[in-house]
Amino acid sequence: MYDEIIAQNSEWIDGLFAKLDKKLSRLAVKSRNIIPFHSPDGTTHDNHTDDSPLGITWWTNGFWGGLMWLMYHATGNEEYKITAQTQEKMMDKAFGQFDLLHHDVGFMWHILSGASYRLTGDRESRNRNLLAAGLLAARYNLSGGFIRAWNGDNAGWTIIDCMMNISLLYWASDETGDSRYRQIAMAHADMSMRDHVRADGSVAHICVHDIATGEVLETKSGQGYAVGSCWSRGLGWALYGFILSYIHSGKQEYLDTAKKVAHYYIANASVDGWLPRLDFRQPMDPMRYDATAGVICACGLIEIAKAVPENEQRLYLSAAINTLKAMEKWYDLSDEKDGILMMGSGAYNVEVHNWLVYGDYYLAEALLKLKGSDFLPW
Ligand code: GLY
Numbered sequence: 001m002y003d004e005i006i007a008q009n010s011e012w013i014d015g016l017f018a019k020l021d022k023k024l025s026r027l028a029v030k031s032r033n034i035i036p037f038h039s040p041d042g043t044t045h046d047n048h049t050d051d052s053p054l055g056i057t058w059w060t061n062g063f064w065g066g067l068m069w070l071m072y073h074a075t076g077n078e079e080y081k082i083t084a085q086t087q088e089k090m091m092d093k094a095f096g097q098f099d100l101l102h103h104d105v106g107f108m109w110h111i112l113s114g115a116s117y118r119l120t121g122d123r124e125s126r127n128r129n130l131l132a133a134g135l136l137a138a139r140y141n142l143s144g145g146f147i148r149a150w151n152g153d154n155a156g157w158t159i160i161d162c163m164m165n166i167s168l169l170y171w172a173s174d175e176t177g178d179s180r181y182r183q184i185a186m187a188h189a190d191m192s193m194r195d196h197v198r199a200d201g202s203v204a205h206i207c208v209h210d211i212a213t214g215e216v217l218e219t220k221s222g223q224g225y226a227v228g229s230c231w232s233r234g235l236g237w238a239l240y241g242f243i244l245s246y247i248h249s250g251k252q253e254y255l256d257t258a259k260k261v262a263h264y265y266i267a268n269a270s271v272d273g274w275l276p277r278l279d280f281r282q283p284m285d286p287m288r289y290d291a292t293a294g295v296i297c298a299c300g301l302i303e304i305a306k307a308v309p310e311n312e313q314r315l316y317l318s319a320a321i322n323t324l325k326a327m328e329k330w331y332d333l334s335d336e337k338d339g340i341l342m343m344g345s346g347a348y349n350v351e352v353h354n355w356l357v358y359g360d361y362y363l364a365e366a367l368l369k370l371k372g373s374d375f376l377p378w
Pocket of ligand 1: 059223233346
């Protein structure tokens with residue numbers, strides 16, 4: 001069933017990927033020495049490291065280099081590799097900012113240094129990725145049983161985004177033979193399954209825990225519309241994050257949870273013509289979308305389709321393809337702009353309908369999965 005659906009769509013997949021490659025191979029040279037993050041309409045790549053003291057430690061800074069590794073693996077074009085390696089070296093400055101580093105070090109290094117090591121065997125890249133894994137593991141609260149988000153006074157806060165960062169920990173255990181990283185990853189995934197994913201498959205962005213017992217004291221809306229709503233990118237982090245945890249651990253409950261979250265996504269996205277609302281419980285007016293949620297969910301749905309028995313595959317794979325096709329009107333494949341996936345949104349009231357670098361990253365990752373890539377960056 002999986003292969004049949006891919007074959008039916010192969011012309012579209014290959015055509016879209018060829019256009020992406022044409023545009024990105026130009027940008028690989030143009031944006032070699034900057035770390036782009038966002039722009040209102042994607043006209044030009046910005047340089048996020050120039051903005052503020054937080055610039056170099058910003059959570060999205062691994063995505064441009066990570067995208068370059070994806071494209072290098074897919075095409076063998078050395079320009080992509082040179083840019084990825086340049087980006088990785090630029091990111092070394094972030095290791096010097098301990099107080100500003102946070103739970104998102106997986107986004108920053110696992111797809112950059114982790115990808116470099118896995119694709120080229122570079123020992124310096126391995127070292128960087130292990131340093132990042134150590135930083136993430138050190139955020140684990142032993143009595144509460146969770147990885148804390150952010151810094152400062154919020155020691156009891158957890159966020160669903162972290163489900164994407166813990167792939168770094170599974171890798172670190174496999175790489176070093178030290179099972180502690182994996183134990184932390186699974187303890188955190190267990191907490192997220194219990195506390196962030198609701199019975200109906202919707203997802204809470206932030207949980208505030210008692211730091212001694214781990215008990216949930218309250219939930220917060222975070223980047224979504226309101227307390228009790230369902231921020232679509234947060235749902236995407238859960239959908240993709242749980243199937244990744246299943247792939248790395250084999251624990252059945254993680255697959256079941258990924259499917260439950262996917263069912264919530266499918267039910268909601270399908271009534272809107274597969275265009276992902278920014279929050280699945282926001283008002284319908286003004287209508288706000290988040291294209292980044294769509295491409296992240298597509299990645300997770302494709303991985304679920306690969307993990308389930310044949311008679312379940314169509315539901316997940318078709319949902320991924322429907323989403324990617326519905327959003328095609330938001331892809332800019334021209335040479336006039338630097339950005340590709342428009343209509344991304346940072347949060348309910350922040351960077352609404354912008355170009356965001358991670359949208360382009362996950363669009364390429366989803367297409368490469370559909371093309372049969374054997375490289376799983378997470
Ligand atoms: N911190 C991850 C996000 O904004 O989705």
